[in-house]
Amino acid sequence: MESLATGISNLLAALDPDEAKLLRIAQNNTRYKNSVVSTWSDDPNVADFLLSHTNGLYFKEDTAPRKGAAKDKGWYLLGVYIDDSMARSEINARRELLRLAMAQEGLHVDEIVIHPARAGMKEHHLFPESVERIAQLLGCAQADSPSGKRVPKADARHARADQSILLETVKRAFCRSFENLDQAGSILEKIEGAALVETKFSRRAASGTPYYRLHLYASDREKMQAVIDAYGDTVISCAKPLGLMIQGIAVHESNETLRGTCAFPKTGQPVALEDLNLHELRTESLQIAEDVRRKVRTGG
Structure with missing residues (x-):
């Protein structure tokens, strides 16, 4: 046939x-x-x-x-x-x-x-x-x-800056960061979990412009980390003119719940992590901020 x-x-x-x-x-x-x-x-x-x-x-x-x-x-x-x-x-x-x-x-x-x-x-x-x-x-x-x-x-x-809308901007930034859309699509489909956490500790955030730390989950963390090492700065730069200020990108290994899912499906809005995950990531981001402050104070 x-x-x-x-x-x-x-x-x-x-x-x-x-x-x-x-x-x-x-x-x-x-x-x-x-x-x-x-x-x-x-x-x-x-x-x-x-x-x-x-x-x-x-x-x-x-x-x-x-x-x-x-x-x-x-x-x-x-x-x-x-x-x-x-x-x-x-x-x-x-x-x-x-x-x-x-x-x-x-x-x-x-x-x-x-x-x-x-x-x-x-x-x-x-x-x-x-x-x-x-x-x-x-x-x-x-x-x-x-x-x-x-x-x-x-x-x-845009009346509410919820996670799905923020992550849609991330998706657009990824599409702009790669040589062609097929490359961007192949990377996006391997991201199983995603969340943007506002970094309220930032001096720049205090000026009225929110800054975020992007958290990505993938089953093959090492490969995704290699991609972010190579293209992360480009993604951050491409997100800026779209109105999304990203301070950094962290890559995590997916847990059993996330394995096999897709944070950026081909159709529809991105799927954000649940509130519990966001709470954990916010705690992690604040800990990172505290570590940075400590290094600045001690000159380490």
């Missing part, structure tokens, strides 16, 4: 060029839609909001000359036309996670380019079913009609 991929390839081969092009466009639109739903699985209404304001997509190779190690490699773009500034900001905030989700759908791009939809393009809605769902949610005929009710804000999840 042939695979689904083989069946689709055979179907494309049997179509004339115009029909094959239309089928590829439909496939890419579906992959993009699935990727948005996956990336914003923590709030399906936000996913529908983003899709309802998506007016067009294109996929192409960027043929402009490039420098560095990637100068001889193909560079592929996904262009997205969006008619709402809040939706554009939300896509931009999670663009690395969206690229990772797209790669898992079989749609590999090196860069997402976000454009404002203008003039007649605003009238074209690529995902009308999402427009309808948003309209029903608002209780009005059209999703963008003035109704006295507000579209649910895409950034409402």
Whole structure:
């Protein structure tokens, strides 16, 4: 029995060029839609909001000359036309996670380019079913009609800085730290437990900006430690412009409860450690701080 991929390839081969092009466009639109739903699985209404304001997509190779190690490699773009500034900001905030989700759908791009939809393009809605769902949610005929009710804000999840949201920023930092998303994904899937503990002892934290110590658990602690030794500073640097200040990364061996789990699943929000684990990690972080103070006082 042939695979689904083989069946689709055979179907494309049997179509004339115009029909094959239309089928590829439909496939890419579906992959993009699935990727948005996956990336914003923590709030399906936000996913529908983003899709309802998506007016067009294109996929192409960027043929402009490039420098560095990637100068001889193909560079592929996904262009997205969006008619709402809040939706554009939300896509931009999670663009690395969206690229990772797209790669898992079989749609590999090196860069997402976000454009404002203008003039007649605003009238074209690529995902009308999402427009309808948003309209029903608002209780009005059209999703963008003035109704006295507000579209649910895409950034409402930031109302509370809970662990899942903080760890999502960690995931984005990992995606930015490696040469490609496949490398980042392979590392993230080996992290079985994760938590960010605020380091209240920090002088910098007293200025109003919270600083955190990132704790990671893995069954093969030595291999994960080697990765963090090599890329930890890069992850910390990539997290900073995303608004997350990390002072250090600690790697622990997973206990029996954590073995076989995944702190950063391919779909949905990251899974934070339970409160008991966080309490233990907070105690550990404070002990580390006390050790640092003692060394400073004694000159050791």
